[in-house]
Amino acid sequence: MADDVTIRWTVPSPGPAIRPLLQLTAFALLVLGLPPLLWSGFEPPNEVAVTELRTSGFSPRSELSKMKQQNPVWVLIGNSMLNTRIDPAQLSTLSGVPTKKLGKGGSQSALWFLFLKKIIVESGARPALVTIFFRDTDLTWPEIRMSGMNEPLVKELDGHAQPEWKLVFEEAKVLESGALGWIKHHLSPLFAPDELNTTMRRQIQNRAFRATRLGTEAAGSERRMELNQRFGLEHLRRDLGSDFGEASSSTAIASDPGVYEDGPMTFDVSPEASFLPHMLKLAKEHGMVLHFHRIKRKPDADHLRRDLPAISHYMEALAHYLKDQGCLFTDETNDPSLVLDMYVDGDHISSQDEIQKQYLANFWARVGPVVTPILKPSANANAPAP
Amino acid sequence: MIFQSIEYLLFLVCVLALYYWLPRRGQNVVIIAASYVFYGWVHQWYLILIGITTLFDWGCAIGMEDSKTQARKKAFFYTSIGVNLAILGVFKYFGFFVENVSAVLTSMGLMTSPWLIKIALPAGISFFTFQSVSYAVDVYQGKVKACRSIIDYATFVSFFPQLVAGPIERAGHMLPQYSQERVIHLHDIRSGIVLLLWGLFQKVVIADSSALIADKVFSLGDPSFPLLWGGVIAFGVQIYADFSGYTDMARGSARLLGIELCANFNHPYLSQSPGEFWRRWHMSLSTWFRDYVYIPLGGSRNGEGTMKRNLVVTFFLSGLWHGASWNYVIWGFYHGVLVAFWPQLAKRVPILADKGGALGAIFRVVLTYVLMHLGWLMFREHSVAMLMSDLALNPFSAPAAEWRMGGALALEALQYGLPLILFLPLLQRWNLLIKAGDERLQSWRWTLAQAAAAAICLYGIVSLRCEVGSDFIYFQF
Structure with missing residues (x-):
């Protein structure tokens, strides 16, 4: 009957039988308990929060009350891409309508949806036009930057209680991969914030840069960009096939959290996939027109910004979809007048007055004709027919 | 299924829960079932391949042991080895062979368009076929007894933790573990x-x-x-x-x-030294090639020249084992030459000794x-x-x-x-x-x-x- 004895759990001969079980329990408690204790006190360093400095003092409560007071005709939503590009006062002068900016560094589409719903709509203000500044696949990549430094803002805006939020972040996971997705989602709070991962990996890279004097003269992000440019598409092998080239380029850039071509390349507008359809629905319900403005990311030395083929396809599909939905869409990516010298620190535009003015003039020249009929419908109606 | 996934974590927890609860016979059945789920997670058709290999080698080994004549024993042995190498040859090397023959014929103007034959490579095929070959050789040489239990033998071939990328285990080390009652210390x-x-x-x-x-x-x-x-x-x-x-x-x-x-x-x-590197790197493969290729070729028994040749041939085959591509062949040959000629070089350059x-x-x-x-x-x-x-x-x-x-x-x-x-x-x-x-x-x-x-x-x-x-x-x- 030896076969009936499944596992012979052995115990140390002199000690009590309970000791091995106690040891295993202590082992499990330590292994599972120690890491969360280690990362519980983690605060993202200043390096990660650089974009925060550009919008220090962003408070949803204060923005809500300003929105009520100002009752703007034009509202612009975005992150540091918007903050480093647009001065709302100057834009207001150009457009001739009260303009307000809801720019929060490090924010992404999930937060932009909350700005629209919990600040603009809730304020009762009914701007005629809401412009959203975005980079590449931002609009259909809800997961990006949705932990760590943005979490307090999500809580303040009551994000987790919103049905759209639950659909995109919770039910979608279940729909996507069944019970396994649900388990993954519920396990995720046990893991450390993404910023801890980003910070520690960046420290390793910075140490290598410093040791090789690669990062002494300029900022780390500039050096990373230089390295990424060395691994740009024009330097890649042609014999590996387009898929490999794209994947390789994508992973090369993914090493820098400031740029992110590793997002979803397939344009998906199902309600559980992103906040884009929810933004559109909300805007329609409250009589607002949405305008999406794609910024030109930092160009190469020849001042051109080349899209990966997958991004080009994505953009075509996005533009088509937005047009069908009655939204406005502008894209400055192929604008040759936005030259490399205007950029600092990744995709941000320099804060020098001259460059800011140049950018704004360029922006208005491109966007003005598209948005003016919405901003000033009466002026448009009185205008002579072409 | 891959180890670094939450699927594997859940899979392992379920397997362990069932495994600890069952008697030994049942435990091996759990391992086989789990291994087939693990291996067939993406491509279920590969299960037929591993199933056939298992049945064939199990039968041939028993046939070898029960053979009354040496000729009959040899026939079982060569059949087992032949089937394993044929499977490896078809799935791993056929495309490479066809591609190169076609390239040569095209360059000679005997073909206008090259053949394109792509056969999907089942994961881990080199590992489980090598394990099966070692079993057949060990049974033939009388180093291990043929496993009479198909359950224990199937466990040996398909054991999921090492099925896809080794270590390449020997029957003498594993079969006794599968046929005994498990003792697990906390x-x-x-x-x-x-x-x-x-x-x-x-x-x-x-x-x-x-x-x-x-x-x-x-x-x-x-x-x-x-x-x-x-x-x-x-x-x-x-x-x-x-x-x-x-x-x-x-x-x-x-x-x-x-x-x-x-x-x-x-x-x-x-x-x-390069030789020491190969005693420390992928040791289960190195010892496999030593025991089943290098020593049968004559090893170091017939003089230095033959030893060098045997080393180069062994490493050349080791390179080819890694993949059906010329770079692996070059890599294997490079290591063969390094290992074969290092001692000679060390005699002339004392610091290398x-x-x-x-x-x-x-x-x-x-x-x-x-x-x-x-x-x-x-x-x-x-x-x-x-x-x-x-x-x-x-x-x-x-x-x-x-x-x-x-x-x-x-x-x-x-x-x-x-x-x-x-x-x-x-x-x-x-x-x-x-x-x-x-x-x-x-x-x-x-x-x-x-x-x-x-x-x-x-x-x-x-x-x-x-x-x-x-x-x-x-x-x-």
């Missing part, structure tokens, strides 16, 4: 968990981070010497952590099931490291034309900026690889204690040490994991 569970987490750390932190660097460099069409070598060093870290990580996860999973797998690595980058004290040892370690990495360049670069162009790169023509970039890439990869040196001595000490059945393992001190090690691994996995994951390199073999 400290084995602790050390199994530590091994699993350490293996996962090696994969998702060290190997994947280095892969990011190596993949970038090897996708360049115009690499400079320093950038290329930054990538080669990163690949050296990647392949070691990738394979060693897989092995540790396999050993950890097996230990939780009460099965002990053999070690596969022993500080290979601290070797002082065991001379020069500590400085001499450091010199030999560095030299061996460089030579092995030259090998990794051949291993990683699949295009022979690109390999030739890489080998012709001039270090003196690269600008300073390229040296800084190459240096930064190499240093980044080496930083990720640092725990491989820091952590391994501790694991090796544990392994020694486990082998000796040392009572200290049951002490509170060791429990806390193991818990601290596992917690550090878990913390490292979460805080340093690479977001861009990749498959295990050895899955493709």
Whole structure:
């Protein structure tokens, strides 16, 4: 009957039988308990929060009350891409309508949806036009930057209680991969914030840069960009096939959290996939027109910004979809007048007055004709027919 | 199914729960069922292949043992070997063979368009066929008895922790474990968990981070010497952590099931000669080739010249085992020549032999490291034309900026690889204690040490994991 004895759990001969079980329990408690204790006190360093400095003092409560007071005709939503590009006062002068900016560094589409719903709509203000500044696949990549430094803002805006939020972040996971997705989602709070991962990996890279004097003269992000440019598409092998080239380029850039071509390349507008359809629905319900403005990311030395083929396809599909939905869409990516010298620190535009003015003039020249009929419908109606 | 997934974690927990609850006979059935689920997770059709191999080799081994005449025994033996090699040949080498024959005929003007035959390579085919071949040889030579239980034999062939990428086990080591009652100490569970987490750390932190660097460099069409070598060093870290990580996860999973797998690595980058490197790297494959190719070829029995030939042939075949591609052939040949001629070279250059004290040892370690990495360049670069162009790169023509970039890439990869040196001595000490059945393992001190090690691994996995994951390199073999 030896076969009936499944596992012979052995115990140390002199000690009590309970000791091995106690040891295993202590082992499990330590292994599972120690890491969360280690990362519980983690605060993202200043390096990660650089974009925060550009919008220090962003408070949803204060923005809500300003929105009520100002009752703007034009509202612009975005992150540091918007903050480093647009001065709302100057834009207001150009457009001739009260303009307000809801720019929060490090924010992404999930937060932009909350700005629209919990600040603009809730304020009762009914701007005629809401412009959203975005980079590449931002609009259909809800997961990006949705932990760590943005979490307090999500809580303040009551994000987790919103049905759209639950659909995109919770039910979608279940729909996507069944019970396994649900388990993954519920396990995720046990893991450390993404910023801890980003910070520690960046420290390793910075140490290598410093040791090789690669990062002494300029900022780390500039050096990373230089390295990424060395691994740009024009330097890649042609014999590996387009898929490999794209994947390789994508992973090369993914090493820098400031740029992110590793997002979803397939344009998906199902309600559980992103906040884009929810933004559109909300805007329609409250009589607002949405305008999406794609910024030109930092160009190469020849001042051109080349899209990966997958991004080009994505953009075509996005533009088509937005047009069908009655939204406005502008894209400055192929604008040759936005030259490399205007950029600092990744995709941000320099804060020098001259460059800011140049950018704004360029922006208005491109966007003005598209948005003016919405901003000033009466002026448009009185205008002579072409 | 891959080890570094939540699917595997849940799968393992379910298997363990069922396994601990059942009697031994049932336990082996659970292992077989689990192994078939594990292997068939993506391609169910491959299960037919492994099923046929299992039945065939099991039957042939019994046939060998029961044969009344030597001729009959030989017939069973050659049938078993032939079927295994035929499976390997069709699935792994047929496409390569056809491609090359077609290229030759096309270049001679005898064909207008080359044949394109693509046969999907079942994961781990080289591992389980080699394990089956070793079993057939051992039974034929009378080193092990034919396994009469199809359940135990199927467990030996399909055991999921080592099915896809080894270690390549021997029947003499594994079959007794499968046919006995399992004895699982609670400290084995602790050390199994530590091994699993350490293996996962090696994969998702060290190997994947280095892969990011190596993949970038090897996708360049115009690499400079320093950038290329930054990538080669990163690949050296990647392949070691990738394979060693897989092995540790396999050993950890097996230990939780009460099965002990053999070690596969022993500080290979601290070797002082190419021969020593191969005694420390992928040891289960090296010993397999030693026992089933090198020694049957005559080994070192018939003079130095024959020994050199046997070494070159063995390494050439080892290269071909890694993949049906010319770069693996070149890589195998390169190592064969290095191992065969190193002793002769060491006679002429004393510092290459065991001379020069500590400085001499450091010199030999560095030299061996460089030579092995030259090998990794051949291993990683699949295009022979690109390999030739890489080998012709001039270090003196690269600008300073390229040296800084190459240096930064190499240093980044080496930083990720640092725990491989820091952590391994501790694991090796544990392994020694486990082998000796040392009572200290049951002490509170060791429990806390193991818990601290596992917690550090878990913390490292979460805080340093690479977001861009990749498959295990050895899955493709």
